[in-house]
Amino acid sequence: xxxxxxxxxxxxxxxxxxxxxxxxxxxxxxxxxxxxxxxxxxxxxxxxxxxxxxxxxxxxxxxxxxxxxxxxxxxxxxxxxxxxxxxxxxxxxxxxxxxxxxxxxxxxxxxxxxxxxxxxxxxxxxxxxxxxxxxxxxxxxxxxxxxxxxxxxxxxxxxxxxxxxxxxxxxxxxxxxxxxxxxxxxxxxxxxxxxxxxxxxxxxxxxxxxxxxxxxxxxxxxxxxxxxxxxxxxxxxxxxxxxxxxxxxxxxxxxxxxxxxxxxxxxxxxxxxxxxxxxxxxxxxxxxxxxxxxxxxxxxxxxxxxxxxxxxxxxxxxxxxxxxxxxxxxxxxxxxxxxxxxxxxxxxxxxxxxxxxxxx
Amino acid sequence: xxxxxxxxxxxxxxxxxxxxxxxxxxxxxxxxxxxxxxxxxxxxxxxxxxxxxxxxxxxxxxxxxxxxxxxxxxxxxxxxxxxxxxxxxxxxxxxxxxxxxxxxxxxxxxxxxxxxxxxxxxxxxxxxxxxxxxxxxxxxxxxxxxxxxxxxxxxxxxxxxxxxxxxxxxxxxxxxxxxxxxxxxxxxxxxxxxxxxxxxxxxxxxxxxxxxxxxxxxxxxxxxxxxxxxxxxxxxxxxxxxxxxxxxxxxxxxxxxxxxxxxxxxxxxxxxxxxxxxxxxxxxxxxxxxxxxxxxxxxxxxxxxxxxxxxxxxxxxxxxxxxxxxxxxxxxxxxxxxxxxxxxxxxxxxxxxxxxxxxx
Numbered sequence: 001x002x003x004x005x006x007x008x009x010x011x012x013x014x015x016x017x018x019x020x021x022x023x024x025x026x027x028x029x030x031x032x033x034x035x036x037x038x039x040x041x042x043x044x045x046x047x048x049x050x051x052x053x054x055x056x057x058x059x060x061x062x063x064x065x066x067x068x069x070x071x072x073x074x075x076x077x078x079x080x081x082x083x084x085x086x087x088x089x090x091x092x093x094x095x096x097x098x099x100x101x102x103x104x105x106x107x108x109x110x111x112x113x114x115x116x117x118x119x120x121x122x123x124x125x126x127x128x129x130x131x132x133x134x135x136x137x138x139x140x141x142x143x144x145x146x147x148x149x150x151x152x153x154x155x156x157x158x159x160x161x162x163x164x165x166x167x168x169x170x171x172x173x174x175x176x177x178x179x180x181x182x183x184x185x186x187x188x189x190x191x192x193x194x195x196x197x198x199x200x201x202x203x204x205x206x207x208x209x210x211x212x213x214x215x216x217x218x219x220x221x222x223x224x225x226x227x228x229x230x231x232x233x234x235x236x237x238x239x240x241x242x243x244x245x246x247x248x249x250x251x252x253x254x255x256x257x258x259x260x261x262x263x264x265x266x267x268x269x270x271x272x273x274x275x276x277x278x279x280x281x282x283x284x285x286x287x288x289x290x291x292x293x294x295x296x297x298x299x300x301x302x303x304x305x306x307x308x309x310x311x312x313x314x315x316x317x318x319x320x321x322x323x324x325x326x327x328x329x330x331x332x333x334x335x336x337x338x339x340x341x342x343x344x345x346x347x348x349x350x351x352x353x354x355x356x357x358x359x360x
Numbered sequence: 361x362x363x364x365x366x367x368x369x370x371x372x373x374x375x376x377x378x379x380x381x382x383x384x385x386x387x388x389x390x391x392x393x394x395x396x397x398x399x400x401x402x403x404x405x406x407x408x409x410x411x412x413x414x415x416x417x418x419x420x421x422x423x424x425x426x427x428x429x430x431x432x433x434x435x436x437x438x439x440x441x442x443x444x445x446x447x448x449x450x451x452x453x454x455x456x457x458x459x460x461x462x463x464x465x466x467x468x469x470x471x472x473x474x475x476x477x478x479x480x481x482x483x484x485x486x487x488x489x490x491x492x493x494x495x496x497x498x499x500x501x502x503x504x505x506x507x508x509x510x511x512x513x514x515x516x517x518x519x520x521x522x523x524x525x526x527x528x529x530x531x532x533x534x535x536x537x538x539x540x541x542x543x544x545x546x547x548x549x550x551x552x553x554x555x556x557x558x559x560x561x562x563x564x565x566x567x568x569x570x571x572x573x574x575x576x577x578x579x580x581x582x583x584x585x586x587x588x589x590x591x592x593x594x595x596x597x598x599x600x601x602x603x604x605x606x607x608x609x610x611x612x613x614x615x616x617x618x619x620x621x622x623x624x625x626x627x628x629x630x631x632x633x634x635x636x637x638x639x640x641x642x643x644x645x646x647x648x649x650x651x652x653x654x655x656x657x658x659x660x661x662x663x664x665x666x667x668x669x670x671x672x673x674x675x676x677x678x679x680x681x682x683x684x685x686x687x688x689x690x691x692x693x694x695x696x697x698x699x700x701x702x703x704x705x706x707x708x709x710x711x712x713x714x715x716x717x718x719x720x
Contacts (some may be wrong), residue, residue: 088490130448
């Protein structure tokens with residue numbers, strides 16, 4: 001079997017080529033990247049485990065694509081421009097055919113999103129991949145989860161539930177009757193959504209300054225919207241505490257009062273009938289009424305965002321320009337928790353407590 | 361079992377605290393770090409696999425320490441100041457006692473080297489850790505492997521072979537007669553070298569501008585010195601080709617000639633008797649004459665550097681200031697390959713072909 005160094009030289013080093021002369025890619029102890037002026041660095045990490053995040057039967061090309069795509073999706077959620085990624089690849093064996101396909105997948109997504117491989121480590125062991133990607137945002141312009149405001153429109157890119165339905169298709173857990181309803185195009189769409197998700201990298205950068213908060217939908221729509229609410233509430237609490245402390249100190253010069261949240265908590269109302277669905281997922285819903293696939297399935301890699309109504313028209317113009325559908329699905333309100341509604345009526349079947357994908 | 365988010369909140373988020381108000385740590389899709397002005401980013405990645413890079417019996421504290429230390433060692437080899445690290449942690453189960461010890465190990469090394477955890481991903485599966493660390497270097501001042509020059513002093517920090525002998529100790533593959541010769545202090549030194557290597561982060565930054573090239577010794581002294589020679593030769597070839605091409609174009613205006621290397625290749629002469637050894641490794645060598653442990657054992661996390669003789673005195677002053685021993689072990693010469701000498705006489709037993717740790 002080839003030594004690690006040959007393996008890197010043959011398969012991975014060619015993917016590092018798009019760096020400038022002042023930069024260093026694969027072949028040293030580390031990579032060196034030039035930072036654009038007045039920018040901050042954004043760092044994201046995602047691990048994919050064979051048998052957990054992808055099936056044993058998954059193609060090496062798809063594994064490579066997805067391992068980078070899920071990280072680009074995180075960068076997109078921060079409004080960051082991708083700069084490079086490194087790969088921790090643990091492999092059971094040095095399988096040349098697998099590696100050729102894997103490198104082909106890395107090359108495809110790297111070229112499509114102009115993001116070079118800048119380094120990594122190849123080790124022997126069970127198939128596990130950790131990708132860490134770096135990106136740049138102009139100083140203080142990262143889109144954070146913590147920026148949601150009461151009155152914001154809650155919206156998502158493209159359609160929801162396709163990756164989760166794609167997984168059911170691959171696992172062969174769908175009824176023959178339902179499967180017979182899917183067209184070849186719908187089948188293909190679901191498999192693509194599962195295996196080769198397209199991160200919203202291009203539009204994300206244009207949405208900087210227009211959206212108040214964002215998260216990418218990896219754990220499930222409700223879970224990831226929940227992360228936005230939690231971080232936004234944390235921030236409000238921190239702000240309230242610091243305002244209280246400073247006003248108390250000014251007014252009586254004594255020690256600060258006990259921490260308390262003077263603002264009502266943020267929550268969200270979601271109108272289920274507005275959640276954008278592909279024709280395949282619509283058929284699935286008609287057949288099963290299984291909303292959990294859409295609300296908690298995860299693996300969407302679309303953006304869930306909150307936008308001030310004042311910016312909504314501008315967001316729609318950006319959506320049109322980039323050919324990405326952005327659909328309003330609800331609103332941020334002064335009531336904690338997430339309420340799922342159908343045509344304005346709360347759904348009383350416990351959907352509001354449905355959680356996203358639990359890793360443990 | 362706790363959800364991933366509880367696990368992150370409880371064990372990992374507290375390690376992210378040392379970021380500034382303009383920065384974002386754990387809790388969003390990614391971390392946001394402010395870049396010091398006129399600096400480049402350095403990125404390094406290392407993966408540790410249970411049963412390959414550490415034993416099943418290794419303590420969670422040691423695994424945490426080492427997973428960060430080996431990355432800080434790579435940053436040190438580049439002359440970079442650590443900025444933060446992210447962790448891809450794949451765990452077979454949510455074992456609270458293990459996680460508490462693991463977080464304690466992360467905290468210890470994070471505090472010692474002032475490097476915060478900035479993000480990561482926790483997944484279920486076989487125990488594998490990938491750490492990616494970011495650091496900063498002033499523009500164009502990274503120490504590269506490719507900078508070695510003929511006449512350079514080859515030197516290393518501290519002592520070599522301790523980690524590899526520590527592994528033999530833990531694997532119980534040493535003779536009882538030899539083990540009886542080790543003092544309690546020597547035993548402790550070997551186990552520390554294996555389990556809690558101390559990266560040369562502090563001195564590395566001070567060596568920027570004084571050393572021509574560096575690599576950290578993870579694969580073995582000869583292998584890592586070999587990386588320096590290979591990268592330096594590659595660079596010379598590139599330079600030579602570009603000089604030839606431009607002079608040819610200037611002189612006759614025709615297409616460039618075939619690529620060729622007009623300079624002799626770099627190599628190194630290493631004087632084995634000068635390689636700095638701990639008392640434990642000296643005893644091992646006296647008992648076994650097994651130089652392969654020292655030359656190819658790996659897991660040293662010391663720096664192998666090449667230094668112009670003009671800078672040697674300054675390097676010694678820095679070494680003194682930081683309390684780190686830097687020992688001359690050889691010289692870069694105009695002859696390709698690495699020759700091992702004993703008191704000036706080439707060692708004829710094939711040591712010059714000993715390779716470093718092969719990952720596959």
